[in-house]
Amino acid sequence: MMSQEIAIRSIQHYMYCPHRWGLLEIDKAWAENIFVTKANLMHERVHSPDNYHVLRGRKVFTSVPVYNDKEEYNLYGVTDCLELSKSEDGISIDDSTDKYKLCIVEYKPTKPKNKDYNEEDMMQVFAQKLCVDYIFGCDSEAEIYYADIRKRVSLPVKEMYEEYDDKLKQILSEMRKNLLSGHIPPVKRNQKCSGCSMKDMCMPKLRCPKNFKLELKKLDDSEYD
Numbered sequence: 001m002m003s004q005e006i007a008i009r010s011i012q013h014y015m016y017c018p019h020r021w022g023l024l025e026i027d028k029a030w031a032e033n034i035f036v037t038k039a040n041l042m043h044e045r046v047h048s049p050d051n052y053h054v055l056r057g058r059k060v061f062t063s064v065p066v067y068n069d070k071e072e073y074n075l076y077g078v079t080d081c082l083e084l085s086k087s088e089d090g091i092s093i094d095d096s097t098d099k100y101k102l103c104i105v106e107y108k109p110t111k112p113k114n115k116d117y118n119e120e121d122m123m124q125v126f127a128q129k130l131c132v133d134y135i136f137g138c139d140s141e142a143e144i145y146y147a148d149i150r151k152r153v154s155l156p157v158k159e160m161y162e163e164y165d166d167k168l169k170q171i172l173s174e175m176r177k178n179l180l181s182g183h184i185p186p187v188k189r190n191q192k193c194s195g196c197s198m199k200d201m202c203m204p205k206l207r208c209p210k211n212f213k214l215e216l217k218k219l220d221d222s223e224y225d
């Protein structure tokens with residue numbers, strides 16, 4: 001039996017907070033906030049399916065659907081932008097005599113403080129690379145464009161290929177196990193919740209008591225104090 005297909009965007013959700021991912025994917029809960037709305041608006045601007053233009057000699061395609069249906073990945077999603085630059089070391093597209101190298105560009109509203117990228121963003125783009133390379137038979141490069149500083153940052157998707165490949169397979173395996181069993185992972189220790197749109201639904205500070213009977217007894221006793 002083929003492994004369950006996974007949407008690339010959900011890998012990022014899982015890495016940020018497995019509990020949140022479980023609420024979204026298993027419980028089908030959803031709540032928007034200003035951060036989600038901002039990111040969505042930005043992606044809407046980028047995602048115009050008929051958008052194809054030439055920029056400084058590069059062919060730029062936006063909203064490119066991608067997939068990799070190899071058993072160990074079985075991924076699908078949409079890349080914000082795929083840029084083709086002429087290169088002798090590149091690949092031919094549509095039987096053209098010209099050769100191109102491919103670069104994935106992911107758009108993010110804000111650059112993280114004190115680092116070039118978040119791990120979950122890197123993994124999201126790495127998963128896109130696996131799909132683009134699979135479809136076009138290439139070894140694509142990848143960058144993130146940060147809107148707040150209007151700059152691009154190169155991602156080490158080639159240099160750290162094996163490390164990210166192992167990590168991604170591990171994450172996909174965990175996600176599939178949870179999906180199969182319908183288990184929503186618990187809230188991680190030291191989970192960062194600032195900016196999470198699900199806070200009102202999740203109530204992360206409300207912990208389930210270890211001994212439920214004892215907690216009920218305490219409540220009963222307190223009524224007679």
Ligand code: SF4
Pocket residue numbers: 017019020187188191192193196197198199202203204
């Ligand atoms: S509020 Fe915190 S624990 Fe709950 S889903 Fe969001 S990030 Fe995860």
